[in-house]
Amino acid sequence: MSEYPSIIHNILQLVDLNEQEIEFITSRLVFTTLKKKEFLLREGEVCKYKNYIVKGCLVMYYIDEQGRERVIHLADRDHWANDLYSYFTGKPASFFFQALEDAEVLQLSRPDLDAIFANIPKMERFFRIRYQNSLVIQQHRIIQNQFETAEQKYQEFRLKYPDLEQRIPLKYIASYLGITQQFLSVLRANF
Template sequence: MKNLLLQNISKHVSLTSEEDDIIFNAFDKASLKAKTIAIKPGDEAHFTYFVLKGILRSYTIDDNGTIHILSFATPGWWVADMYSYLTGKPAVLYVDVMEDCDVLILQRSDAERLFTEVPKLERFFRILTENNLIANQQRILDKMALTAEERYEKFLQKYPDIINCLPQKYIASFIGVTPEFFSKMKSNLLRKK
């Protein structure tokens, strides 16, 4: 019985059971308590999480103290401070725990060793990164070309499953508006329909 990680990887590349083992053993397991901060700016966060259970988010805090959410991570998703993970420099993001989590942890150094040992894993991460890149490009264009309302509707379509377990001010932050404006916008939407 494959675990969530191997299931996830096998969506893009097929592994032998030896490869399964090599890969799985490279990960550490950890539990993270809700309302704790897993990564903060300045940390040497040279690892990535794979979420088995719970929810995390990544974000920055600007000079006014406003939070800007970059991503949410639910079971089956990856989260990291990609900058720190990929460059080996200190983190620029916060990652915190919204609901108690079980995660698998992959250190960058182990990932690099694995890439040579199991080239198919390098392929998997290439594809994962490619898909992530496309999504981010679209998000840049959406922020420039769409209204807050349209971005909200896209969000609803794209993440229908996590909306319910998310305070709505987090959705506001993700799509790039204040919670007050978001509240008003939502009631406008209801009135229209």
């Protein structure tokens, strides 16, 4: 079928593709690897690629006024991740993307994405649905951060990312949940 089965499976969940379309899409992808702690993107750089995580976990964060890392997103395998504002405007990124473990990433440049849209119009539908889902998730995160208890957020995190606690440093999970690492340790002891 393809040398990129996970991304094709991801796409086929939402749209049908024939073999020529699969070949066209995969011909536009750039495969890259990251070592643990290596950056995919730094604040101030322009985000030139949409990134599909084949293997590993990346963290998206910004640095606050006190110099603390504030985790916005954890991008585990089979997820798309990028700084959308920077990607679509060509302006500097506001976020860092860093590998929390060795990672494999498929990248798609803006010109290649446009070529895919021109040649395979149903891919616009695929990305529209992905963007809609992302907006729903972001809205849920806002509500969660405003109104749910730390215990509720932690339970939901464990359901969404069942094996991540064993794979990445707890400080990133605590920041993602908006709690201290010490409080996360207390929560974990109660579960």
